[in-house]
Amino acid sequence: MGMNLGIDFSSLLQWNDFTVDLVAFAVKFAILVGGLLQLPPLLVWIERRVPALMQRRRGPNRVGIFKWRLYGLLQSLADTVKLIFKEEVVPDGAHKVFYHLAPVFCVFPAFLVACAIPYGPDLTIYGYKIPLSVVRMDVGFLFIFAISSLAVYGVSLAGWASNNKYSLMGSLRASAQMISYEIPLGMSLIPIVLIYGTLDLGKIVEAQTSFFQWGVFAAPLSLLIFVICMFAETNRAPFDLAEAEGELVAGFHTEYNSAKFAAFFLGEYVSMFVLSCLASTVFFGGWQVPFVSYDALVAMLGSPNFVAPVGILMLLLKASFFMWVYIWVRWTLPRFRYDQLMSLGWKFMLPIGLANVVGTAIVLAVLRFK
Amino acid sequence: MNPYIPVIIVLIFGVVLGGILSGLAAFLGPKKYSREKMDPYECGVPKVTAGSEKMSVKFYLTAILFILFDIETVFLYLWARTFKELGWLGIIEIAVFVLILVVGYIYVVRRGALEWD
């Protein structure tokens, strides 16, 4: 009998490089997705409580189970349930396919990019080395930029398919802003490549062994440019021009409601998180613990496998700092005007980014080549 | 394992997740039709002109300049990756490349192509 499908079933039933890779991938990916899906409710809660604190109000604090109110944490849960069970109103003139497809384009790039971040040092289980990023590749940065550049279609399709002139205007603004700031964003990481000589995020983290070898000390200007572009790429305040209520109702997602609106939120929060992780990885040493080298940690804890959870925690801590900056800035700075935003991107960020590359290259060349 | 096999799996998952979220509403929510609800939302005022109008050509200019400078950035990445190995020679090569583009950039600024008014 034996129909040969080209599958070697016997090798699937034993541990080898391939099966270990496959199982490790499945486990890592499941954990990552599980974690990322928890992000929006948590962040929405923080984003309501923190400004309340800043403005001396209370913020949501009523929703709870019986008498436990958990500082209003369950408000987000209630809102999620509400969003999912709401009636979906698709406006009459909306495009029948792209209206529904736009949120998909917003969600999948964010998740794909999240897979390229190294969340911790390698695990070693029964002699098999398991890196703690879901996909690891030598083009690192370029993969991240390539995939996140696809998020523009979510925004522009949403506006175009809604058949609302405010949506269209908002989506054109938002997508023009996203592409304009993609260039300084890309340029801000070139000094990092110059310094560490690699595009592989895992290797960049490994190179930042001691505190003063962190990227932020080698390329402080890059960090500044990167953080500014982070805000513009995610359409967050002070660059949330697409959602300027006074002019454009709610921007490209004016006509979206219920679960599709939630999908836009999910995409936005996941990409905020990913950019925060990227900033921590590149500038703040990723999973490295400040002042304690990896080898010292291994000696202290006894096994590299015990260092991994510490590393993951460290990265999450650093990333949450950037997330905090996101929310902090939103309630501190007023919104830019659109022409100011575009001139900032093209006339200031672009030349500064290029000068940063040139300056770093010259300094490095003088130091290294003699 | 080729690193792109996980990428393909993740891609499929991302599309499915987006699709589920996108489709969820259609199955779970109530459906009550009313004529007014289906109109484009313009803060409650009846819509004045058709759904979409012609937009500024500025956006076109932004998009095309983006492509050109994006390509420049990619070349810079290539050079940065081999910075150590190429040494001063690489710096001279990339300097010529960047200088030619800086001329273009100055032209764009001087012609006022980046003014949004």
Add this chain to the structure above:
Amino acid sequence: MEAFYFVPEMLFYAISGLILLSSIMVVAARNPVTSAIFLVVDLFFVAALYAQLDAHFTAAIQVLVYAGAIVVLFVFVIMILNLKPDALRGIRFSLGEALVLLITLAGFVIVGSELAHTAPDLTMPGNLGSAAIEMAGGNTYVVAMRMFTAFLWPFEIASVLILLAIVACVMIAKKDKRVTKS
């Protein structure tokens, strides 16, 4: 022996099928936005094909520049002009366009015959010396080294081409409003 050793081949045919399908949709779709989105899908799967050949750098650039930048321009143009479905229906081939079509076909024939002539080693997609590339320092490194040594002139000429494109697009878009600096 690796399980699923058939995967590379199967993937190759699956991806090629998707490329062909989306290419047909690009041409056949009545709505310009549909065409543009299928073009993104098309270019994305071409990148997948590159990735399968272990040309990871080329794959990333394919997505970054083609799918993520050039089609954005197309989408912008469609949105700015507010093209409706079938807006491009009535257009007939002009002499110039027919000429372009002919030149493209000629290019196909030349590249095809060149490929047939040199007969590259197409034994198995995905396994074209990936270990060798890894040894040499990775795909990006190899491409960069070749570009900055053997292909230096094309690289520098590329910058002149980009400069020309910058000047041309500014001249087209800013035709009537010349800003006079005082």
